[in-house]
Amino acid sequence: MPKTITPCLWFDGNAEEAARFYASLLPDSHVDAVLRAPSDYPSGKAGDVLTVDVTLLGRPFLGLNGGPMFKFTEAVSFQIPVETQAEVERLSDALSSVPEAEQCGWVKDRFGLSWQIVPRQLTALLGDPDPARARRVFAAMMEMKRIDIAAIEQAALGG
Structure with a gap:
């Protein structure tokens, strides 16, 4: 094993x-x-x-x-890589049971567990070798509840 x-x-x-x-x-x-x-x-x-x-x-x-003694916190979350906006929406819709907790792709499910729905494009753009592009993408992401792939790609282009 x-x-x-x-x-x-x-x-x-x-x-x-x-x-x-x-x-x-x-x-x-x-x-x-x-x-x-x-x-x-x-x-x-x-x-x-x-x-x-x-x-x-x-x-x-x-x-x-284990019982009611311990609860999940945001200190532990699970990241799910996705390719499309449809996947962002499907997983966010299914997992998010606390809409006010949504921020930068994070959602909290009905069991209290936190998840990060992260498009691969976001990770790539945040690691862009051009620091100005990466900063624009980061700034755009910080304003989002759910990640909008088109919007982060537009931010990378300077729009």
Whole structure:
């Protein structure tokens, strides 16, 4: 078995729902296993979902139903690279459950997890060897909730 780091995401009883939702949105994604409690335990009963192994964009994750003690924060987010404006809109529409939290391509989902919907064009333009172009793109991005690919390309051109 190859060695890898598997991020563990702490949920409050809805790890399976979250895993199935995320897997439905992203290519090369699927729920791999659901582990149920073999007996009652302090915060649950036999048969409750304890963990969910899920692959998202080809990477393994573990969803843990740990209870209400810990919540997600913006200190951890997952970046999804996209190619088209249609992908920006589809993923933002599906994942964003807190529209007022949208900023610079970041969205927060109904489980409290933050995601960054990042067009590959944005990354390329922010790394442009011409510092003036990169600054214009950065300034345009900072004014956006969802990334508008046409607008950042126009900013790169000086418009």
